[in-house]
Amino acid sequence: MTDASGDTRANAIEVEHVTLELGDRAILDDASFTVLKGEFIGVLGPNGAGKTTLMRALLGLLPLSSGSIRVDGEAVVRGNPSIGYMPQIRSGLAGRRVRGRDFVAMAADGHHWGLPHASPAVRADVERVLDLVDAHALAARPLSELSGGERQRLLLAQCLLGKPKVLLLDEPLISLDPRHQTGVVDLVRRVQRELGITVLFSAHELNPLLNSLDRVLYLGNGRAALGTVDEVITKAVLSRLYGSPIDVMRVNGRIFVMSRGVEIDKLDHAHEEGDEGHEHDHEHDHDHGHGHGHDHKAKGKHTHNV
């Protein structure tokens, strides 16, 4: 967003006419939107809509077919210290004996072997982030003894190393029960406000985020819509993004997005529950090679802040 004087300093992420293609498919097609500094954005959309792909583009891991992206005023670049990234991980950590504190330290730049080899500056940063997420009690325990919610707390601590200005959190709620989901969302919201940073938090369900998010970025059909819940979670906008008729129902403060009478979250993600074969384990430099079997064809022109 540019004000009358052309000042863009309040912008955390500027996406301008971006097209992102994987294989012969346009995941985003001429999408434009602007996230402001200090916003908590819920990133939603059907399976395969491109939530992970967008994050990878922001990290400079995926070339843009066209358009431009700026993060904190700068063109995207690999290894951008302004960005903290939590990849979508749903397994692999539970079996690890590494202690929480060492696990956090392993994410510090150049300190893949944990605390014993870390510099005083890294050690201090590890303590700072453990404090931020209130994880000192977890720091001495092995990951294998922690709950999913507690491991998420340490993953968040890792993302906060180096004082990033933007956090990209890819589906942190996956595999968590509703109580732990609420705990993770509340924690991210608290830390985000405390530090005044910008958060993109992807999820396949809107309701756990409803009380925390400032705006929603909804992806689908090659398009993106960014706005408040009331602006985006509507029959008109979602029908456009899904490419088929969508109904939106509000019941007791919760919102249900329905397609032909069935809740769409359940349709889209039913196969994920306990589906070991579908797991993602994204590392910064790994290819994102899983397939979903959805056919998203970009149609027409798209996306803007609504």
Ligand SMILES: Nc1ncnc2c1ncn2[C@@H]1O[C@H](COP(=O)(O)OP(=O)(O)OP(=O)(O)O)[C@@H](O)[C@H]1O
């Ligand atoms: N290397 C690739 N080549 C072709 N298509 C790909 C490649 N990597 C991913 N895709 C496809 O691109 C689409 C976007 O995937 P992405 O993981 O970004 O979606 P998502 O919104 O994060 O989905 P989910 O909710 O399942 O995590 C998917 O349909 C995926 O199968």
